[in-house]
Amino acid sequence: MTIADATNTAADLTSVFSHPDMTIDPPHEQVVFCRDAATGLRAIIAIHNTTLGPALGGTRFYPYAAEADALGDVLRLSRGMTFKSAAAGLDLGGGKAVIIGDPAVDKTPELLRAYGRFVDTLGGRYITAGDVGTTSDDMDLIGEGTTYVASKTVANGGCGDTAPMTALGVFSSLLAAAERVWGSADLTGRVVGVEGVGKVGTQLSELLIAAGATVLAADPYAPAREAFAARFPQATVVDDVRSAKLDVYAPCAMGGTVTDALAGETAAAIICGAANNQLVTPAVEQILGSRGITWVPDYIANAGGVIQAFSEQQDWTFDQMKAKVEALRERAGHVLDTASSKHITSGDAARLIVAERLSSAR
Ligand SMILES: NC(=O)C1=CN([C@@H]2O[C@H](COP(=O)(O)OP(=O)(O)OC[C@H]3O[C@@H](n4cnc5c(N)ncnc54)[C@H](O)[C@@H]3O)[C@@H](O)[C@H]2O)C=CC1
Numbered sequence: 001m002t003i004a005d006a007t008n009t010a011a012d013l014t015s016v017f018s019h020p021d022m023t024i025d026p027p028h029e030q031v032v033f034c035r036d037a038a039t040g041l042r043a044i045i046a047i048h049n050t051t052l053g054p055a056l057g058g059t060r061f062y063p064y065a066a067e068a069d070a071l072g073d074v075l076r077l078s079r080g081m082t083f084k085s086a087a088a089g090l091d092l093g094g095g096k097a098v099i100i101g102d103p104a105v106d107k108t109p110e111l112l113r114a115y116g117r118f119v120d121t122l123g124g125r126y127i128t129a130g131d132v133g134t135t136s137d138d139m140d141l142i143g144e145g146t147t148y149v150a151s152k153t154v155a156n157g158g159c160g161d162t163a164p165m166t167a168l169g170v171f172s173s174l175l176a177a178a179e180r181v182w183g184s185a186d187l188t189g190r191v192v193g194v195e196g197v198g199k200v201g202t203q204l205s206e207l208l209i210a211a212g213a214t215v216l217a218a219d220p221y222a223p224a225r226e227a228f229a230a231r232f233p234q235a236t237v238v239d240d241v242r243s244a245k246l247d248v249y250a251p252c253a254m255g256g257t258v259t260d261a262l263a264g265e266t267a268a269a270i271i272c273g274a275a276n277n278q279l280v281t282p283a284v285e286q287i288l289g290s291r292g293i294t295w296v297p298d299y300i301a302n303a304g305g306v307i308q309a310f311s312e313q314q315d316w317t318f319d320q321m322k323a324k325v326e327a328l329r330e331r332a333g334h335v336l337d338t339a340s341s342k343h344i345t346s347g348d349a350a351r352l353i354v355a356e357r358l359s360s361a362r
């Protein structure tokens with residue numbers, strides 16, 4: 001079978017079935033548009049593929065400038081979840097959801113409960129969780145409308161915020177990349193630009209600082225920036241990490257930041273972060289390759305959260321789950337070694353794992 005990564009392109013809504021992000025093989029199975037007039041809810045749930053199991057993926061609450069942007073984002077994010085869970089060896093398919101709106105303004109308990117009822121109508125084909133703009137407390141409210149929700153608070157019987165495990169997976173993957181690029185996993189003195197200090201970026205920064213790295217951080221949201229500066233006085237908050245002299249660029253905000261321009265100009269030797277869908281198009285990898293920049297594919301590095309969410313359905317102890325997240329170091333290393341030995345990009349090497357898993361499941 002052929003599989004391909006998504007492209008961060010805009011598209012209009014005039015033909016959903018021929019949307020560029022709907023037609024890449026394997027194509028999406030189901031896309032659900034949800035509207036609740038009473039609460040103002042407008043959401044889209046995308047189930048990309050359920051070959052390996054129910055489609056698990058978080059809900060992003062974001063003030064999209066246009067509905068077409070929301071659709072493109074949810075299609076790309078849900079495809080990424082198929083790849084992520086397949087590569088992580090989980091019996092899960094890929095799905096994701098977006099709620100259109102500003103979480104700081106539009107998020108209400110009633111809206112989240114209404115959204116939970118929509119998730120419930122899918123009967124478990126889609127299991128939701130957190131993402132940009134949503135938290136475990138929000139999952140508790142969504143959980144009043146459905147049982148198909150992961151990462152509720154521990155007090156409410158869930159596994160809690162998945163950001164620490166996501167950050168641990170990214171950190172572990174970075175160690176694998178550092179070993180291959182610098183011959184050592186020692187990050188002492190390495191300059192890491194963390195873009196976005198929300199739930200994951202903050203946790204990642206803590207691990208990096210403990211490992212002796214120099215952290216530069218950027219976030220346009222003043223409360224996030226201020227909380228970060230207060231918590232990590234040893235880090236430096238800057239307006240923009242991308243143009244700084246970095247050893248590592250760690251995108252931890254929105255996708256599509258690894259553009260041709262960034263790939264052609266960054267000083268970083270490694271790109272490894274939590275953001276989903278980092279490459280503006282898969283072709284950017286050619287520029288990264290020509291400049292000797294090592295990219296750890298996002299869905300390999302950031303699988304810690306979905307591993308934790310999946311652990312709710314398993315009888316794993318916390319330590320067993322954490323060990324699976326730390327094993328992302330070996331998986332990332334395997335991807336980079338395969339790329340190097342086969343003279344292919346790391347994206348192609350990761351897609352080989354995904355294609356093999358999906359083909360054998362079929
Ligand atoms: N929460 C999780 O466990 C997982 C998250 N991810 C991905 O990691 C990324 C971050 O997720 P969270 O930390 O949960 O989200 P979050 O909403 O907690 O934090 C995102 C932060 O990025 C900031 N931001 C937005 N645009 C920015 C820009 N241009 N430059 C710098 N900062 C910017 C926001 O102000 C916010 O503080 C997202 O792409 C998400 O899909 C992936 C796997 C799991």
Ligand SMILES: O=C(O)CCC(=O)C(=O)O
Nearest residue numbers: 057058129130162305306
């Ligand atoms: O991390 C989570 O809570 C769920 C998985 C997910 O949505 C993601 O990996 O992007």
